[in-house]
Amino acid sequence: MPQSLSAADRAHLLAWLSSVFLREPNADVVGRLDADEGDQAVAALSVVPTVATEMRAMLAALRALKTREGSDASAALALAGRFGTLFLGAGGPKAAHPYASVYEEGRTHGAATERAAAFLATHGLVVGEGVPEPADHLGIQLAALAALAEREMAADATAAAELREAQATFAEAEIRPWVGALRERVTRDDPDGYYAAAVRLTEAGLDAFFAPGRID
Numbered sequence: 001m002p003q004s005l006s007a008a009d010r011a012h013l014l015a016w017l018s019s020v021f022l023r024e025p026n027a028d029v030v031g032r033l034d035a036d037e038g039d040q041a042v043a044a045l046s047v048v049p050t051v052a053t054e055m056r057a058m059l060a061a062l063r064a065l066k067t068r069e070g071s072d073a074s075a076a077l078a079l080a081g082r083f084g085t086l087f088l089g090a091g092g093p094k095a096a097h098p099y100a101s102v103y104e105e106g107r108t109h110g111a112a113t114e115r116a117a118a119f120l121a122t123h124g125l126v127v128g129e130g131v132p133e134p135a136d137h138l139g140i141q142l143a144a145l146a147a148l149a150e151r152e153m154a155a156d157a158t159a160a161a162e163l164r165e166a167q168a169t170f171a172e173a174e175i176r177p178w179v180g181a182l183r184e185r186v187t188r189d190d191p192d193g194y195y196a197a198a199v200r201l202t203e204a205g206l207d208a209f210f211a212p213g214r215i216d
Contacts, residue, residue: 004048004208005045005047005048005051005205005208007149007150007152007153007160007164008149008153009044009045009047010145010146010149010205011146011147011149011150011152011153012044012146013041013045013051013205014142014143014145014146014149014205015142015143015146016041017139017142017198017201017202017205018139018140018142018143018146019139020139020195020198021087021098021137021138021139021142021198022131022133022137022139022140022143023083024076024079024080024083024084025076025079025080026076027071027072027073027075027076028072029076030062030066030072030073030075030076030079031072033058033059033062034059034062034063034066034072038059038062039059041055042055042056042059048204048208050204050207050208051201051204051205051208053204054197054200054201054204055197055201057193057197057200057201058194058197058198058201060193061192061193061194061196061197062075062079062194064192065078065079065192065194078192079194082190082192082194082195083195085189086185086186086189086190086195091189094185095185095189096182096185096186096188096189096190096195097182098137098138098139098182099112099113099134099136099137099138100112100113100116100136100138100141100174100175100177100178101113101134101136103177103178103181103182104177104178108134109134110136112136112174113134113135113136115136115174116134116135116136116140116141116144116174117134117135119135119144119170119174120135120140120144123144123147123148123166125144125147127140128143136174138175138179138182138202141170141174141175142202144170145167145170145171148163148166148167149163149167151163152164152167171206175202175206176206179199179202179203179206180203182199183196183199183200183203186198186199187199
């Protein structure tokens with residue numbers, strides 16, 4: 001049976017993964033991940049070995065890239081270029097577009113966008129100002145799950161169980177069916193491995209976050 005993380009750890013990691021898929025890292029992010037903060041994150045996730053393994057893979061890829069590029073700023077620029085190729089359309093129609101609708105219907109703003117928007121509305125969530133992405137973007141989906149995990153932390157046992165179930169149901173129906181195809185495309189087009197590890201970490205997280213177990 002998959003092991004699970006606490007609601008607090010789920011909220012933190014989901015929010016961070018959301019940022020990985022929504023925007024390019026800057027030099028400050030690279031520096032913090034390369035320092036103790038990255039290793040501390042791995043330690044916090046060690047209760048779930050598969051999650052910790054993929055977090056280590058992300059850090060290893062980042063550190064190798066920084067060694068090659070020579071500085072935090074140069075590594076951030078390299079990652080920004082890869083981000084554009086993978087997620088912003090620079091890689092063409094077969095790029096690793098982070099939208100559920102692309103994998104379901106071959107286009108953006110499809111039925112998955114409407115379902116994700118309805119999920120956000122049901123839970124009183126909105127896409128942040130300055131985020132020009134449809135609701136079925138992986139980063140927005142993960143941010144929504146993070147927000148519900150935060151609510152779960154403060155809820156009583158009954159409400160927490162309901163929030164956990166809402167997260168699990170959405171993840172199973174709206175992310176799992178297409179994230180494997182996204183991973184294949186990212187792996188194909190990301191020789192440095194940072195973003196490929198991020199998608200694998202997302203998959204490992206979905207396996208572990210919603211396993212029966214901890215509500216806190």
